[in-house]
Amino acid sequence: MSNDPKQRIFSGMQPTGSIHLGNYLGAFRNWVKLQDEYDAIYCIVDLHAMTIDYDPVDLERARIEAAKVLLALGVDPDRSLLYAQSQVPEHAELAWILGTLTPMGVLNRMTQFKDKTSAGHASNLGLYSYPVLMAADILLYRANLVPVGDDQRQHIETTRDLAERFNNRFGDIFPIPEPYIPTTSARVMSLTDPTAKMSKSDPQIRATVGLLDDPDIIRKRIRSAVTDSDPVVRYDTEAKPGISNLLEIMAGCTGRTIDSLVVEYGDGGYGAFKDAVAEAVVEELAPVKAGYTSITNGDVRAVLRSSGDRAREMVKPYQAEVHNAVGLKAY
Ligand code: AQP
Numbered sequence: 001m002s003n004d005p006k007q008r009i010f011s012g013m014q015p016t017g018s019i020h021l022g023n024y025l026g027a028f029r030n031w032v033k034l035q036d037e038y039d040a041i042y043c044i045v046d047l048h049a050m051t052i053d054y055d056p057v058d059l060e061r062a063r064i065e066a067a068k069v070l071l072a073l074g075v076d077p078d079r080s081l082l083y084a085q086s087q088v089p090e091h092a093e094l095a096w097i098l099g100t101l102t103p104m105g106v107l108n109r110m111t112q113f114k115d116k117t118s119a120g121h122a123s124n125l126g127l128y129s130y131p132v133l134m135a136a137d138i139l140l141y142r143a144n145l146v147p148v149g150d151d152q153r154q155h156i157e158t159t160r161d162l163a164e165r166f167n168n169r170f171g172d173i174f175p176i177p178e179p180y181i182p183t184t185s186a187r188v189m190s191l192t193d194p195t196a197k198m199s200k201s202d203p204q205i206r207a208t209v210g211l212l213d214d215p216d217i218i219r220k221r222i223r224s225a226v227t228d229s230d231p232v233v234r235y236d237t238e239a240k241p242g243i244s245n246l247l248e249i250m251a252g253c254t255g256r257t258i259d260s261l262v263v264e265y266g267d268g269g270y271g272a273f274k275d276a277v278a279e280a281v282v283e284e285l286a287p288v289k290a291g292y293t294s295i296t297n298g299d300v301r302a303v304l305r306s307s308g309d310r311a312r313e314m315v316k317p318y319q320a321e322v323h324n325a326v327g328l329k330a331y
Helices: 021-033 056-073 090-099 102-107 111-118 128-138 148-169 215-223 241-254 258-265 269-294 297-326
Strands: 010-012 041-043 080-084 145-147 176-182
Touching: 010 021, 010 056, 010 128, 021 056, 021 145, 021 241, 021 269, 041 056, 056 080, 056 269, 056 297, 080 297, 090 128, 090 148, 090 297, 102 128, 111 128, 111 148, 128 148, 128 297, 145 148, 148 176, 215 269, 241 258, 241 269
Parallel strands: 010 041, 010 145, 041 080, 145 176
Antiparallel strands: none
16 A cells, blocks of 8 residues: 555635536536545635625625535535635735746736636736736645646646746745646536636526526526537537537536437437436436535534634645745744
8 A cells, every 4th residue: 555645636616606517517526526535625716706896795605605515516624625715815925926926928828817808807907917826826735736627727837837937946846736627528618609618707697507506497598508500419619519518518417428429319309419418417416406405604614714724724834935935034
């Protein structure tokens, strides 16, 4: 038996709205799966949520809901940390230090900033430097692996780049983290515009399937998903983005290959295929809702408090090492 310490994973979610099927298939399912094999740290990234217009009262509700959904999915506070980013001030401090190493040209290339500002969000400094705070989140804990959806690939690249810049300048402190991205359903697309990703902040309610939606709502959303007029079920993201998205969703929910789904549903018409996708999603999400209703807000606060305390203790020696490396000596 190996005595090697477990590798560490870190990942975060923004408390910005109703958690959807894309978040689950792209990331959270892996959060649950990886808890045994890795030393797992999961964070409700509330400082990130402040980078777009928000209501302070609603932020607290959203933080509790986000943590409750994660607990309902199977994130286990006995095996993993689950806390809020704002409970550990070192996230913001390390972001400042990394920011001093971040060329503006790197941030100018970030597609999330461009997408959010072109969707009407104000272009504040926090939104612009979001990838630096995300790098700090990951590097603060010296994480080796980051389970995320495909939309975060560019931010993980930036994290790796900043870790290398820091190590080259100040000494070998940070491991270079790897993304952990699923092979199917890594980027679940909007049901109303299958060329855009499914997103919590999408104002079009019909574009998403929420993890806590009732089965009848889920069926309705999937049945009304935008597709095309050629009624053959096949995978072609250019010509048939809507059907390809539904194939990815069904493969993600059933564990079947896209090829086997195409063989079964290829000529059967879109109606029968959409019904099958809807039933697969309903079945996959049924336990989440049941788990969610049995957890109280008090339970959630207790988990956040205790994980937050442990996280603060954990980062102290790491940040002391960073301070020492960059010349911020303690007196
Ligand atoms: N559509 C998606 N398909 C697959 N994975 C996705 N993720 C997000 N959208 C999809 C993954 O979910 C995790 C948590 O995401 P987040 O809360 O950090 O925010 P996000 O990536 O910005 O997700 P949203 O839903 O689009 O939120 P808003 O609208 O607030 O920006 C991440 O690992 C992400 O990759």
